[in-house]
Amino acid sequence: MTDISGLMERSHAERRFRALFDTHRRLVLGYALRRVDEPADAADVVAETFLVAWRKLGDVPEGEAARAWLLGVARRVLANQRRGERRRTGLADRLAAELAVTMPAEPEDDVVRRALARLTEDDRELLLLAGWEGLTPSEIAVATGTLAVTVRSRLHRARRRLRAELTALGWEGDPATVRSIAQETVA
Amino acid sequence: MSLDDTLRRADPITDSELAALPLDTFEAELRESILARPVRRRPTPPRRRLIPLAGALVASALTAFLLLLPGGGRDDRAWAAELVRVAESVPRLLVGDWKVTRADQFDVGMGEMDFTDGARTVQLSWRKGDPQPQKDGILAWEQDGYALELRGEASAEARAELRSVSVDEWLAAMPASVVQPSESDKVVDAMLEDMNPPPGFDRTALDFSGAPRDRYQLGAAVVAEVACGWIKLWVEGGEKERAEAVVELRKVQQSAVLAEMAKQGHYHEVLGQYVDALAGDGTVVGGKVLSVEESYKDALGC
Numbered sequence: 147m148t149d150i151s152g153l154m155e156r157s158h159a160e161r162r163f164r165a166l167f168d169t170h171r172r173l174v175l176g177y178a179l180r181r182v183d184e185p186a187d188a189a190d191v192v193a194e195t196f197l198v199a200w201r202k203l204g205d206v207p208e209g210e211a212a213r214a215w216l217l218g219v220a221r222r223v224l225a226n227q228r229r230g231e232r233r234r235t236g237l238a239d240r241l242a243a244e245l246a247v248t249m250p251a252e253p254e255d256d257v258v259r260r261a262l263a264r265l266t267e268d269d270r271e272l273l274l275l276a277g278w279e280g281l282t283p284s285e286i287a288v289a290t291g292t293l294a295v296t297v298r299s300r301l302h303r304a305r306r307r308l309r310a311e312l313t314a315l316g317w318e319g320d321p322a323t324v325r326s327i328a329q330e331t332v333a
Numbered sequence: 334m335s336l337d338d339t340l341r342r343a344d345p346i347t348d349s350e351l352a353a354l355p356l357d358t359f360e361a362e363l364r365e366s367i368l369a370r371p372v373r374r375r376p377t378p379p380r381r382r383l384i385p386l387a388g389a390l391v392a393s394a395l396t397a398f399l400l401l402l403p404g405g406g407r408d409d410r411a412w413a414a415e416l417v418r419v420a421e422s423v424p425r426l427l428v429g430d431w432k433v434t435r436a437d438q439f440d441v442g443m444g445e446m447d448f449t450d451g452a453r454t455v456q457l458s459w460r461k462g463d464p465q466p467q468k469d470g471i472l473a474w475e476q477d478g479y480a481l482e483l484r485g486e487a488s489a490e491a492r493a494e495l496r497s498v499s500v501d502e503w504l505a506a507m508p509a510s511v512v513q514p515s516e517s518d519k520v521v522d523a524m525l526e527d528m529n530p531p532p533g534f535d536r537t538a539l540d541f542s543g544a545p546r547d548r549y550q551l552g553a554a555v556v557a558e559v560a561c562g563w564i565k566l567w568v569e570g571g572e573k574e575r576a577e578a579v580v581e582l583r584k585v586q587q588s589a590v591l592a593e594m595a596k597q598g599h600y601h602e603v604l605g606q607y608v609d610a611l612a613g614d615g616t617v618v619g620g621k622v623l624s625v626e627e628s629y630k631d632a633l634g635c
Binding site for chain 1: 336352355359360367368
């Protein structure tokens with residue numbers, strides 16, 4: 147490869163990465179913020195996720211399909227972080243410091259949080275990816291490394307379990323009137 | 334308030350709140366810092382296969398299982414080496430002499446089974462990895478690299494009766510609701526009996542003879558193949574085709590397999606939403622208003 151073609155390739159990659167980052171930075175940040183105890187930790191997830199994306203830019207799908215790919219990476223980064231395998235890249239220190247002062251404290255005693263906490267990690271993650279990140283079953287399948295048809299049946303089961311846990315905790319919603327969200331419920 | 338609304342309202346940060354966070358400067362700084370990192374880029378790999386490697390391994394193992402099960406009999410098994418390897422990698426546990434009532438979600442590294450002693454039911458699940466912290470009413474422990482959980486009122490009693498079994502005994506404990514590979518074609522044909530195939534219907538798409546399937550999941554696949562074809566006709570057709578599609582989808586709604594599935598799950602409700610939408614204004618109301626065209630494939634598993 148000549149120097150010129152190398153430079154052109156680098157320039158193209160940088161342009162693509164900037165667009166990817168600018169489009170999806172808040173998606174990944176939101177995913178992390180919803181799952182960490184300390185807002186500042188979310189900055190590390192964002193940094194590590196996009197660092198992986200930069201290093202594997204050729205693997206990142208084009209267009210909206212990148213959403214599920216990025217959340218799949220973020221999911222693994224978060225799992226490593228929870229296992230104490232956090233990588234301190236130092237890339238996001240200033241973002242972390244800002245997040246620590248920007249984000250308000252969340253209410254602790256929330257019946258839905260408690261019900262979610264009683265579910266398996268897999269059930270909870272499926273429900274949150276669908277309900278909070280708004281991913282379709284196909285996107286969840288990509289993010290979690292499984293098949294869409296499996297996601298659909300697991301989502302249905304997870305919703306049923308959440309309903310049971312909520313009811314046990316005194317939830318006042320009427321399970322009989324629960325409407326399915328077409329994109330989430332099928333099996 | 335519906336379950337979906339309740340879950341959404343519990344979202345600690347909404348999209349609009351996220352978008353409003355004053356972090357642009359810090360994010361731009363992070364972006365440029367990442368770009369400054371050296372990278373040795375690999376060439377773009379070829380498109381991934383649709384089936385993940387792990388899934389392919391199970392599929393091939395189960396295909397081999399089929400080949401070694403002439404007539405689909407449950408006796409005198411000689412399991413294929415690949416299947417044995419997959420089955421040996423999971424904790425094969427049964428609860429005393431309790432009956433397995435549901436067994437699915439099998440993947441390499443995870444699975445679930447429901448057991449009953451006739452009066453009580455417990456659910457056993459396993460997944461590769463570390464166990465979650467102990468929670469009320471759930472027994473969780475680690476075994477051979479798997480996180481196991483037992484749920485249900487009799488979980489402590491069931492835990493005491495857990496026994497490790499052979500591949501043969503474990504697979505033989507699968508409930509009757511699991512459609513065996515050799516029966517798949519016959520079952521699919523029976524499910525199709527009271528539905529009319531849409532234009533372009535491809536029966537071979539329902540060739541599941543390679544792997545055992547839960548009967549509900551098999552039913553969902555069959556109904557989806559038919560219903561999706563009719564909906565496609567509605568989407569692409571004129572007034573006449575649209576009217577025909579609605580009539581045919583009403584027949585699908587009345588099918589025996591959907592009636593059977595209605596006792597176990599919600600597929601019929603989702604299909605009902607779409608049939609009503611096709612007969613109405615072409616939109617489906619769930620968490621938000623969606624057009625049939627943009628949402629039916631995801632919703633129905635087309």
